[in-house]
Amino acid sequence: MALKGKIVPEPVDIGQIAVPPFAQLPDAATLFESRAERLAALAPGHALEPYLRFLTAIARAQHGAVGQLPAGTLPGKDHIAFCHARELPVLDRLAWKRDASFVAGARAIATELTGTAMPEPAAQALAAFAGRDDASLEALADRVLREEHQDGEVAEVLFAGAALELHFACMAALLDPADLAPVEPRSLCPVCGSLxxxxxxxxxxxxxxxxxxxxxxxxxxxxxxxxxxxxxxxxxxxxxxxxxxxxxxxxxxxxxxxxxxxxxxxxxxxxxxxxxxxxxxxxxxxxxxxxxxxxxxxxxxxxxxxxxxxxxxxxxxxx
Ligand SMILES: [Zn+2]
Ligand SMILES: [Zn+2]
CATH class of the missing domain: 3.90.1670.10 (FdhE-like domain)
Structure with a gap:
């Protein structure tokens, strides 16, 4: 008996990734803009609407700052090989010496946020943040990364955090995915060692x-x-x-x-x-x-x- 129809092999999708990539590096050009759009979409009618709108402004300021930064300086291949051999992050948040792009980013965020409607305590914290000299901004960032910030600077943490996110995301974006390997423990970021x-x-x-x-x-x-x-x-x-x-x-x-x-x-x-x-x-x-x-x-x-x-x-x- 002749069968109608025929079997055909399924086309092989050579674009399919059988094993997911180990890591996905951020795209600094779109990361914060997408976040701002998401926050703006979540805000209307939300119980935390004013807070989400404030966070939208911060993400927009981060996005605005991206294009103003000097190019970051990546570690050399020797450093990356050293880290891989010891299962360490390649830009350890506590050990990596930030270059001038961190302070430039912090100042750009503060400038971008100038004129944004925000509650008075936030405006005061932003003024204090913007008024710090370079060494003081770096010292604040170190304390924030170590979760050792002081009572009087709590309101500045979100601005310092936004500047640190910007700096480390822009640095990570410069890396080659081949520069990354799992670190110990596996729950820590292979780039910066954060949770x-x-x-x-x-x-x-x-x-x-x-x-x-x-x-x-x-x-x-x-x-x-x-x-x-x-x-x-x-x-x-x-x-x-x-x-x-x-x-x-x-x-x-x-x-x-x-x-x-x-x-x-x-x-x-x-x-x-x-x-x-x-x-x-x-x-x-x-x-x-x-x-x-x-x-x-x-x-x-x-x-x-x-x-x-x-x-x-x-x-x-x-x-
Ligand atoms: Zn657990
Ligand atoms: Zn990280």
């Missing part, structure tokens, strides 16, 4: 279901086991929490080994997700998870630790 602010689960063809941790400082993303604590690397005691009836795109991955949580974001549910924007806009989830006994694994420059009640916007009276 992840959140993770994303990819939806794109070829990397669907792959999970990437998103650096809280340089904005690099690196591939990571799907069910594993983003803080202590435990694979035991992991659970996922979200708000009943809330968005399925944002969950808290909780770990009972270290009693911390990190947000996990699903691009399949929402393709426009930005790790920083969506982390901050899902603050109600932080509050519930904190009340249930887990602490935030990675601090945010844009949140102020508030003891047992979780973290709060530093300018919650904004607007």
């Amino acid at each position: 992840a602010i959140a993770s994303v689960v990819e939806a794109a063809h070829g990397r669907q279901g792959a999970r990437f941790l998103c650096c809280s400082l340089c904005q690099t993303r690196w591939n990571y086991t799907r069910i594993q604590c983003a803080h202590c690397v435990s694979t035991k005691g992991i659970a996922y929490q979200n708000i009943e009836g809330g968005s399925k795109a944002v969950r808290a991955e909780t770990c009972n080994e270290c009693r911390t949580y990190t947000k996990i974001l699903y691009l399949e549910e929402d393709a426009d997700i930005d790790p920083v924007a969506d982390d901050l806009a899902s603050l109600p989830l932080d509050i519930l998870v904190s009340e249930a006994g887990w602490a935030r694994a990675c601090p945010s420059f844009y949140l102020m630790p508030d003891g047992d009640d979780g973290d709060l916007p530093p300018l919650s009276s904004a607007g």
Whole structure:
């Protein structure tokens, strides 16, 4: 009997990535602009609308500053080989000597934000930040990176953090992906050694279901086991929490080994997700998870630790 039809081989998609790339470096030209657009889209009608609009202005200022920076100076291949051999980050946030582009970026952000509507405490902090000399800006940045900032400069942390994000993202963007290798522990960014602010689960063809941790400082993303604590690397005691009836795109991955949580974001549910924007806009989830006994694994420059009640916007009276 003759069969109708025929079988044909499926075309082989040579663009498909069977194994996801180890890391995705940030694109400085679009990173902060995309974040600003995401924040602006999340703001209308949000319980934290004034705060999200203020963060939008900061991301726009970061984007505006990108084109004004002198070219950063990358480490040599010897340094990169040294780091790889010891499973160390290539631009360790605590050891890397920032070049003049950091201060230039900090000043550009302050200038870009001049004239932006903001609450009086933020305006005062911005004036103090802009008034610092170069050495004082560098010293503040060191304290912020070490989480050793003083009580009187808490309101400046978000401006210093924005400048540090800008500097490290622009440096990371200059690297070659081949310059990156996993560091120990695997939960730390291979570029700068920071913890992840959140993770994303990819939806794109070829990397669907792959999970990437998103650096809280340089904005690099690196591939990571799907069910594993983003803080202590435990694979035991992991659970996922979200708000009943809330968005399925944002969950808290909780770990009972270290009693911390990190947000996990699903691009399949929402393709426009930005790790920083969506982390901050899902603050109600932080509050519930904190009340249930887990602490935030990675601090945010844009949140102020508030003891047992979780973290709060530093300018919650904004607007
Ligand atoms: Zn990093
Ligand atoms: Zn853990």
